[in-house]
Structure formats: structure tokens, C-alpha cells
Amino acid sequence: MGRKSADNYESSEMFVEVAGAVGRKIAKLREERGLSQRQFAAIAEVSGPHFGLVEAGVGNVSLLVLIKIATALGVGIVDLFDGAGGPKRSMDSAIVRLAGSVNRVEQLFDRRRDEMARYNEELREFLDQYQADRDREQEKPPSSDDH
Numbered sequence: 456m457g458r459k460s461a462d463n464y465e466s467s468e469m470f471v472e473v474a475g476a477v478g479r480k481i482a483k484l485r486e487e488r489g490l491s492q493r494q495f496a497a498i499a500e501v502s503g504p505h506f507g508l509v510e511a512g513v514g515n516v517s518l519l520v521l522i523k524i525a526t527a528l529g530v531g532i533v534d535l536f537d538g539a540g541g542p543k544r545s546m547d548s549a550i551v552r553l554a555g556s557v558n559r560v561e562q563l564f565d566r567r568r569d570e571m572a573r574y575n576e577e578l579r580e581f582l583d584q585y586q587a588d589r590d591r592e593q594e595k596p597p598s599s600d601d602h
Contacts, residue, residue: 476512477536478511478512480539481524485528492507492510495527498527499527499528505520
């Protein structure tokens with residue numbers, strides 16, 4: 456009966472999401488190191504086919520295999536789970552990323568507003584100077600050269 460419960464959990468949305476996220480994280484870290492799956496599997500001392508399944512997020516990977524992979528990648532085992540906390544964790548991290556993006560947009564708008572105010576002031580000074588020059592020109596009596 457305990458096995459039936461485990462089988463149901465392994466097909467649950469949360470398990471599939473976490474397994475996929477861990478697999479994607481491992482693939483990303485491996486690719487950053489410029490290694491093929493076959494090369495990395497040999498370094499981590501994990502069979503090639505089994506490593507392929509781990510990266511694909513298929514099946515239930517053992518803690519021993521995760522430790523071998525983390526060690527070969529030179530990261531802590533918890534780093535493999537970064538972003539793999541299930542729906543709530545994913546939502547929380549999405550909200551944090553969104554808040555950071557909003558903050559960056561606000562900063563960009565602030566800079567643009569300051570730039571526009573500066574351009575507006577420069578344009579106003581230019582137009583004032585232009586108008587003053589025109590007024591001076593109009594105040595001059597016509598010279599004999601103008602005829």
C-alpha cells in the first residue's frame with residue numbers, strides 16, 4: 456500500500472515540476488562548464504543513460520546520485536534545487552523577479568524624466584535666446600546694405 460501512495464506522488468504535478476526544475480538546473484550548470492552529457496556523466500561517475508534521465512527530469516533520482524552530480528559540478532546540493540520549490544516557491548520567486556523588474560522600470564523612468572526635464576530646460580533656454588536675437592535684429596535700423 457505504501458508503494459501505491461509513492462507512485463501517486465511521483466506522478467503529482469509538484470513532483471514532476473520539481474524533478475523538471477532540478478534537471479534543468481543540472482543541465483544549465485553542465486552546459487556552463489562546456490561539457491556534454493556523456494563527458495559529465497563520466498566525471499560524476501553516473502551512468503550516461505541514468506544521467507540523461509536525471510537531466511530530463513524523469514523518475515526519482517537518489518540522493519547519492521544528486522551528491523555525485525553536485526560534487527562534480529562544484530556546487531552545494533541545495534544549489535541543484537534553486538527555483539525548484541514547487542508552485543508556491545515558483546510563484547514567490549516570480550513575484551520577487553517581477554518586483555525587481557518594476558523597480559528597474561521605475562529607475563529607468565526616473566532617469567528619463569530627469570533627462571526630459573534637462574532637455575526641456577535646454578530647449579527653453581535656446582528658444583529664449585533665439586527670440587532675444589530676433590528681437591535685437593528687428594530693433595536695428597535697416598542698413599544701407601539691406602537695399
